[in-house]
Amino acid sequence: MFNIIRYEIQTTMRQAYSWLTPLLFFMIVVTLFPLAIGPDEALLQKMAPGVIWIAALLATLLSIGNLFRADAEEGYLDRMLLSPHPLTLLVLCKVMSHWLTHCLPLILISPLLGFLLHLPPREEYVLIVSLLLGTPVLTLLGAIGAALIVGIRHHGLLLPVLIMPLYVPVLIFGTGALTAAALQQPITGYLAIMGAFMLLCFAFAPLLTGIALRIGVNQ
Amino acid sequence: MALSIHHLAFQRNNKLLFSDISFGLEAGEMLQVRGENGCGKSTLLRILAGYIYPETGRVLWHGKNIFQHLDDYSEAITYLGHQNGLKPHLTVYENLKLAVALSGIKMQSDALKNILHVMKLDQSEKTQAVYLSAGQKRRLALARLQLIPARLWILDEPATALDHAGRHLLADMLKQHLACGGMAIVATHHDSDSGSVIKTLELGSKASIYV
Numbered sequence: 001m002f003n004i005i006r007y008e009i010q011t012t013m014r015q016a017y018s019w020l021t022p023l024l025f026f027m028i029v030v031t032l033f034p035l036a037i038g039p040d041e042a043l044l045q046k047m048a049p050g051v052i053w054i055a056a057l058l059a060t061l062l063s064i065g066n067l068f069r070a071d072a073e074e075g076y077l078d079r080m081l082l083s084p085h086p087l088t089l090l091v092l093c094k095v096m097s098h099w100l101t102h103c104l105p106l107i108l109i110s111p112l113l114g115f116l117l118h119l120p121p122r123e124e125y126v127l128i129v130s131l132l133l134g135t136p137v138l139t140l141l142g143a144i145g146a147a148l149i150v151g152i153r154h155h156g157l158l159l160p161v162l163i164m165p166l167y168v169p170v171l172i173f174g175t176g177a178l179t180a181a182a183l184q185q186p187i188t189g190y191l192a193i194m195g196a197f198m199l200l201c202f203a204f205a206p207l208l209t210g211i212a213l214r215i216g217v218n219q
Numbered sequence: 220m221a222l223s224i225h226h227l228a229f230q231r232n233n234k235l236l237f238s239d240i241s242f243g244l245e246a247g248e249m250l251q252v253r254g255e256n257g258c259g260k261s262t263l264l265r266i267l268a269g270y271i272y273p274e275t276g277r278v279l280w281h282g283k284n285i286f287q288h289l290d291d292y293s294e295a296i297t298y299l300g301h302q303n304g305l306k307p308h309l310t311v312y313e314n315l316k317l318a319v320a321l322s323g324i325k326m327q328s329d330a331l332k333n334i335l336h337v338m339k340l341d342q343s344e345k346t347q348a349v350y351l352s353a354g355q356k357r358r359l360a361l362a363r364l365q366l367i368p369a370r371l372w373i374l375d376e377p378a379t380a381l382d383h384a385g386r387h388l389l390a391d392m393l394k395q396h397l398a399c400g401g402m403a404i405v406a407t408h409h410d411s412d413s414g415s416v417i418k419t420l421e422l423g424s425k426a427s428i429y430v
Contacts, residue, residue: 003320007309014308075302078270082293083321090321206318217270 001085001093005094008097018066019101022059026106029055029115035191041118048117049127049178053171056131057138061167063102064142065159067094068213077150081217087210095143095206103135126181130174133194140205141166147212151219170197220279221245221402222267222371227276229262236262237422240276244371244418249393249403254422260406261300261375263422267404268298268373286302297369299377303360311340311359314348315366322367331366338362338388353380358388365392372396372403 012018033051034044071077080090110131145163149155177190185194220243228238236259244250252260265271267278269285269292278285285292305314312331319326335341338358348356354421357380364372378386394401 001317007313007317007320008304010313011306011308020380020397035239070307074307075304076306078268078298078300078302079304079318079321081270081299082268082296084290084294084323085321181339 001089004090004093005097008094009101010217012097012101018063019105019160022063022102023105023109025062026055027109029058031116034093034116045118045120048114048119049123049175049182051117052110052113052127053130053134053174053178056103056110056135057167057171059106060103060135060138060142061160061163063153064098064139064146065149067098067143067146068216069146072150072216077213077217080217081214087213088173088206091143091147091206091209091213092202095139098143099136099139103131103139105194107135120182123178123181128179129191130177130194133191133198134170134174137170137194137197138167140201140209143209144205144212146202147209147216150213150216170194173197221281222281224267225277225279227263227266227273227278229259229266229271229274231262238275240420240422242418242420244368244402244404246400246402247397248417249397249405250420252404252420252422258422260422264298264373264375264404264406265300268296269293270298283358285331292297295369296373297364297367298359298373298375299364300375301379303356304363305348305356306361308347310347311335311351312344315363317369318363318366318380322369326366334365337343337365339384354382354385357381358385361385361389361392370401372401372405374403374405376406378407 037043037047068077071080082089083090107128110125110127114127114209119127131149141163145159148162149159149209152158173190173194177187177194180187180190223241223243225241226238227240229236240263252263254260257270262271266273269278269289272286275404280288280292280295283291306317309317312335315331319331332341332344335344338361340355340358340362342354343351348359349358357377361377364374377389381389394407396403
């Protein structure tokens with residue numbers, strides 16, 4: 001299992017555009033806001049949670065659609081389905097390596113972008129924790145969508161339409177935690193619910209993704 | 220019968236690709252599936268590999284329906300389609316290592332090097348698969364085939380892009396596999412030079428009646 005994750009990460013790292021695209025997208029979107037809105041510190045501070053979270057969500061959406069595309073085209077997906085390892089576990093390996101290469105860089109750069117939007121240090125900390133809890137959910141849910149569209153050549157906006165409704169709760173609680181932190185209110189409730197989302201997704205999303213992949217191949 | 224197929228039929232876009240296909244395969248036997256382009260060879264092979272559910276008919280592996288026992292069946296077979304199933308940005312050696320990890324077997328690196336040598340890939344061991352020629356990619360896929368033990372090989376046009384020596388290697392591989400009690404189902408639209416063909420299934424002529 002460790003080897004499979006290692007090779008998945010290696011194959012992504014060798015295609016720099018694959019993991020740099022969401023990162024650059026994330027940085028560009030967030031840095032455009034102060035330029036467009038102006039240097040109003042209070043306003044930027046108020047908007048920061050929403051801006052960073054929406055940018056992170058869209059950046060995830062940008063990359064997740066191709067999670068199984070190359071594998072399907074190269075016939076590697078066929079081999080995953082024939083492997084004696086449970087498909088759920090293989091999907092989990094794929095999702096984890098995707099998160100490590102596509103979402104972790106966003107989280108690492110987010111304090112810097114928070115600083116750009118005048119986010120106070122305490123909220124920076126909440127931002128990182130909320131992204132750490134939220135982005136796995138985005139990736140796991142996105143994997144289900146990516147598996148469903150694997151057999152469709154021109155899917156266009158199908159993936160966002162399919163999974164955006166599922167992303168909304170993550171967005172609400174992620175930004176909610178930050179807003180609560182800004183108002184000096186307790187945040188544990190928000191983070192606990194996000195943690196619950198994450199555990200729920202870890203339990204069910206890989207299984208559903210596996211089923212969707214089998215359906216996608218059966219055509 | 221190790222593998223037996225009963226009255227298999229499949230239609231796509233309201234066109235019957237094939238129907239009423241029945242055959243059986245025992246250890247050490249090979250079935251050659253022949254037919255013109257578009258007669259459903261690949262589809263038949265993907266059904267036999269468990270990827271596609273047939274419209275009607277059953278595929279039994281030691282008496283059990285493969286679609287109800289996919290996990291057991293998957294362990295017994297290996298499938299090589301038109302795509303080679305490689306990770307383009309991993310090197311030749313890494314691709315084999317990944318194949319070993321994916322199939323859950325333990326393998327010494329000597330055995331990997333040995334197979335690369337047999338397939339004449341040892342020169343490009345550290346080359347990423349994306350930079351290989353089509354024939355070399357196919358050789359790498361065939362190397363993987365030899366590495367991972369499977370009773371039944373399902374090969375869709377395995378000789379594509381192979382040079383003369385490559386075809387000989389493939390024929391030897393198949394011969395050895397059959398001699399060890401393995402089975403093979405091979406689709407091809409031209410005559411195979413391997414002398415080990417035991418059964419032939421001709422697609423197209425029969426299905427065309429129903430079009």
